[in-house]
Amino acid sequence: MVNAQPVNVTDVIDRNPVSPFQLTIVVLCFLIVAIDGFDTASIGFIAPVIRAQWQLSPAQLAPVFGAGLAGLMAGALVFGPFGDLVGRKRLLLACVLCFGAASAASAWSGGLHELIAWRFLTGLGLGGAMPNAITLTSEYCPSRRRSFLVTTMFCGFTIGSALGGIVAAELIEHFGWRSVLVTGGVAPLLLLPLLAWRLPESVRYLVNAGKRAEQVTRLLTRIAPHEDYSQATFVAPHGKPAGSPVSHLFRADLLRGTLLLWLTFFMSLLVIYLLSSWLPTLLRTTGVSLHTAALVTAMFQVGGSVGAIVLGWLMDRFNPHYVLALGYALAGLFTAAIGSLAASPWLAALAVFAAGFCVSGSQVGANALSAVFYPTDCRATGVSWANGIGRSGSVVGSLAGGAMLAAGLPLPAMFMLIAIPAVVAAASIFVLGAWATRDVEGETLDTLAPEQTG
Incomplete structure (x- = not known):
């Protein structure tokens, strides 16, 4: 045939x-x-x-x-x-x-x-x-x-x-x-x-x-x-693609999503690099040994690996935007909790694992989401630029930890501040999901309209 x-x-x-x-x-x-x-x-x-x-x-x-x-x-x-x-x-x-x-x-x-x-x-x-x-x-x-x-x-x-x-x-x-x-x-x-x-x-x-x-x-x-x-x-x-693929990121149908993804990546990587770079130092201020601080910090990476697989599985079964929004929101909650639990290594380790599960796992999910959001003609550009903009957040995060230590803030206050970017990322990806859902419903109605009027 x-x-x-x-x-x-x-x-x-x-x-x-x-x-x-x-x-x-x-x-x-x-x-x-x-x-x-x-x-x-x-x-x-x-x-x-x-x-x-x-x-x-x-x-x-x-x-x-x-x-x-x-x-x-x-x-x-x-x-x-x-x-x-x-x-x-x-x-x-x-x-x-x-x-x-x-x-x-x-x-x-x-x-x-x-x-x-x-x-x-x-x-x-x-x-x-x-x-x-x-x-x-x-x-x-x-x-x-x-x-x-x-x-x-x-x-x-x-x-x-x-x-x-x-x-x-x-x-x-x-x-x-x-x-x-x-x-x-x-x-x-x-x-x-x-x-x-x-x-x-x-x-x-x-x-x-x-x-x-x-x-x-x-x-x-x-x-x-x-x-x-x-x-x-x-x-x-x-x-x-006609012309530079970068210009495609700012097309009318992609502009809102591009800006929201950039905001999500920036805030997400800010939190990840701040915690990865400064968590051992912040924990040491409670008097724990360097070995204990290292073990507690390691739970962040372990949580991230588990979270990436679990959240990826959930993203294939539910609206991926809302899965990630919930992940980032919980990341803010668990990150804020680290400051209050830091004096107890076991409780701190659980909070760090949960924070890694949510924020690192959601960041991996955001990479997958960005690859789906952009069409083939500018997909590599879209994913790359989201990562590039996000890397500027990692630089800010690496510097922010030192600035907070220099300011002499109490540990609970520091982790409350660190949690804020995770909440912003949750709001950003939630809005992107709401817009995407509305656009899909609008397209469906436009497709059905001629049949209903005919």
């Missing part, structure tokens, strides 16, 4: 079960973001060693952290649009090569300024890779399981962060701090040939870019081999 009808590649993905081919994409993108997590965590372990060896003050060392965050923000903003112009796979390979080579080269830094430059370049590659990994994963997942699979993939970041701390501690003890940077550089370079071989280009991008039908047929056959694609013409929602 010859299929002469146009084949919508999105419908093919949605109506078929998840294949081993699609799971391979999830795993490969998981490995990419896990390396990001390793890099983020390991730099915190090598910083004190560098400070002692090079005899640096805390103020001199601070730009090492700032350079990485600045690189992440710039990479997301600059490289994101290229994913929509040249393809997700090409950009991912280029970014993995960039941050792998930069991390390895940074191991031979002869001084502080050289290390800062290499950290910026490492962040640049990581900033471009993560949003495109989210985009590619999303475009190969059926809509009914998209949120769960994307959030599970993104758990690679928290797992990589946990492994980064363990591995970095062992490497520093036996081989010195430079070995951590070598490991962070060699791992992605070893992964690169596997990505080039096994990672496909987005099938939706290929259709919109007008690529050969044979390429699309080969990819769809690996998802649904029982379907007939002979003589088929392939279509996908939205066409090839």
Whole structure:
């Protein structure tokens, strides 16, 4: 039977079960973001060693952290649009090569300024890779399981962060701090040939870019081999972007959502980085040991990993906007509770776990939601710019903790202030959901109106 009808590649993905081919994409993108997590965590372990060896003050060392965050923000903003112009796979390979080579080269830094430059370049590659990994994963997942699979993939970041701390501690003890940077550089370079071989280009991008039908047929056959694609013409929602994909984010139908997503990402990452950076120091003010403070803080990452999977599962079954709004609202509640429970390590650990479950889990869910919100023609740009704007929130969060400590605020008051951005994120995503629901209902009424009047 010859299929002469146009084949919508999105419908093919949605109506078929998840294949081993699609799971391979999830795993490969998981490995990419896990390396990001390793890099983020390991730099915190090598910083004190560098400070002692090079005899640096805390103020001199601070730009090492700032350079990485600045690189992440710039990479997301600059490289994101290229994913929509040249393809997700090409950009991912280029970014993995960039941050792998930069991390390895940074191991031979002869001084502080050289290390800062290499950290910026490492962040640049990581900033471009993560949003495109989210985009590619999303475009190969059926809509009914998209949120769960994307959030599970993104758990690679928290797992990589946990492994980064363990591995970095062992490497520093036996081989010195430079070995951590070598490991962070060699791992992605070893992964690169596997990505080039096994990672496909987005099938939706290929259709919109007008690529050969044979390429699309080969990819769809690996998802649904029982379907007939002979003589088929392939279509996908939205066409090839005209002009800069960045301008598409401000179209009339996307502008409100773009601004609300940016506000959500900014507030969410502000809370996450503030707690990740300053929670051990804040807990130490209660008199607990450094070991206890570290264990309590670790519950934040554990909660984030569990929360990402649970919230992703819920997002596929209920309105994802309202699931995330509830998550962020509860994050504000549990974050505020940390300040009152900090004197009791066990209760503080429970509150920190719950806060991580809600705010980190919701942030991963927000990444999945952004990939669904934007159409194919500007999806990589939309996800990347939301992450880039959000990274500016991480910078604010990293600085805010020090400012609150310097102000001498009581611990309960500090955590009440930290909770406010989480509540703002809840309100932002709730409004986005209300508007999205209203727009869908309006479209339904517009579709039914001609039938009812006819």
